[in-house]
Amino acid sequence: MNMKYASFAFSLLLWLGSLNYCKPEPRPIPELEKFVVKNVIHPSSNPYNPDKIELGKYLYFDPRLSLKQDTSCASCHNSELQNLNVGTPRNKIHNQISPKLTNVALYKDVFQDPHAKDLEDIVKDRLHSEIMLKNESVVLQRLSAIPKYRELFKKAFGSEEVTTERIVLALSAFERTIVSKNSRFDRFVMGDSNALTDAQKRGWEVFQNKAKCVQCHKGPNFSDSKPHAIGLSGVSDKMRTPTLRDVTRKKAFMHNGEFTSIEEAVDHFTRGGQAGATKDPLLKPSILSEEEKKDLIEFLRALEGETIQLEIPEIPKA
Ligand code: HEC
């Protein structure tokens, strides 16, 4: 890894983790975009390869991966791609709204499903049990019969063979490319002090000091990648801290979609969670003025990244 990024990454982590406000050193190159992308580690077991990513993109949108040919990964996880950000309503698999997969690669391999050890693992599980409905051979044969797929598999892996393993690698590699970047906050951190409005700067201070959100929402992805119980009524399960990047574009908040506005979601935390519900000791009420709450939300808006430019591919003809 390039030393400049390594040392910058380290100082940013320290900076985000510290509870004291300090003015960032102006930097000559506004390249946080690269910085975030550098944080996405394509592991040696599934190295970066544009052809594999291209294949993964087709597979992600192709309902023929499912036994009944009616569901693709994008059927549930499509919100960021079309910038709809509605999240799918509760789905048949889990009584949960589907999470955005933006920045999923930045969670340090801690997934909402605690049994998954890496991204490949969780993708494999979902693919096999929920999409192919354990009828892999039918689906693999179906895909092998499509000439364009044979060509794409050959380009990505060196031979035409269509296997579950390869599908998992390609889907995971593609997911690692869905990253929210170049937000106002990123530009601010890179030294452009005008990138944040005054309200956003005040909100960033509240986020770190008074409200101490940074205890859990820390680092470049605003997540400690750890599970916490946060005092939702009737929920004792711990959920992994989600990223706050792009959060203000969502229409439903928390894993169960309990809140429908960012204001309600933030209020929940400043209140210190529901009285009587199971919660992490880190979660304490903070006394904020209406002005400070507004600033805090303005700060969250500064975490909206560039619109993800992704053309939905036309899936290969049979
Ligand atoms: C029917 C809706 C649905 C479909 C189809 C679906 N998912 Fe999911 N996915 C979910 C829900 C809900 C969760 C969160 C609950 C969980 O982790 O079990 C999830 C979680 C995930 C996660 C973990 C996210 C995290 O932040 O921990 C990954 C990765 C993922 N899905 C990838 C995929 C891939 C790849 C496909 C296609 C093979 C797919 N999903 C198809 C609904 C779906």
Ligand code: HEC
């Ligand atoms: C104890 C750790 C912790 C602290 C402190 C904390 N959060 Fe969270 N936050 C979480 C977890 C865990 C979730 C996910 C809960 C769920 O999905 O049910 C979450 C979810 C959120 C969400 C909704 C995200 C989404 O995608 O739906 C917002 C917004 C949020 N937090 C903002 C804040 C703010 C603002 C503060 C400070 C006032 C704060 N959080 C403090 C752990 C924490």
